[in-house]
Structure formats: C-alpha cells, structure tokens
Amino acid sequence: MAKKQVQAADARSDRAPNPFTRFARYVEDAKAELRKVTWPTLKETRKVTLAVLGFVAVMAVILGLVDLGLSVLIKSILS
Structure with missing residues (x-):
C-alpha cells in the first residue's frame, strides 16, 4: 500500500x-x-516622439501626392 x-x-x-x-x-x-x-528620460521621449510625428507627416504628404498623381493618371486613361 x-x-x-x-x-x-x-x-x-x-x-x-x-x-x-x-x-x-x-x-x-x-x-x-x-x-x-532603463527607461528614457522625458527629454528623450519628447525628442523621439517629435521625430516619429515628423516622419509620419512627411510620409503622409508623399503618399498623398503619389495617390493624387495615380488618380489623375487613371482618370486620363479611362476617359
């Protein structure tokens, strides 16, 4: 047992x-x-955040222009 x-x-x-x-x-x-x-300081966080926001803004403009150009191209082809 x-x-x-x-x-x-x-x-x-x-x-x-x-x-x-x-x-x-x-x-x-x-x-x-x-x-x-090791956490970043407030200054480092602000700096990196501004860099990311700047990059996003630039990419938004570039992609908007590409979209606009392609839209014009497609409209000219179809009409």
Whole structure:
C-alpha cells in the first residue's frame, strides 16, 4: 500500500504546477524584468516622439501626392 502512495506522490510531482501558480510566477518574473529596464528620460521621449510625428507627416504628404498623381493618371486613361 505504501508503494502505491509513493508512486502517486511521484506522479503528482512530475506534473506542472497549476495555472494559477504559473500565472503568479509569470507576473513576479515580469515585475523583476521591468525593474531592470532603463527607461528614457522625458527629454528623450519628447525628442523621439517629435521625430516619429515628423516622419509620419512627411510620409503622409508623399503618399498623398503619389495617390493624387495615380488618380489623375487613371482618370486620363479611362476617359
């Protein structure tokens, strides 16, 4: 009888922990990793944000002009 209990205990220890324990461990590990992150300063964040917004504005103008040109071309071909 004791042998069966030992085998059952071994079988339980081979299984992965329950999902709640795994999720709690994941959250703890995520917190630990976030403490290691070097966060940008407010000045760096503003600088990069302005660069991205400038790039987006330039690309919007370029794509708008390409769209306008292609629209004129298609209209001239179809008419």
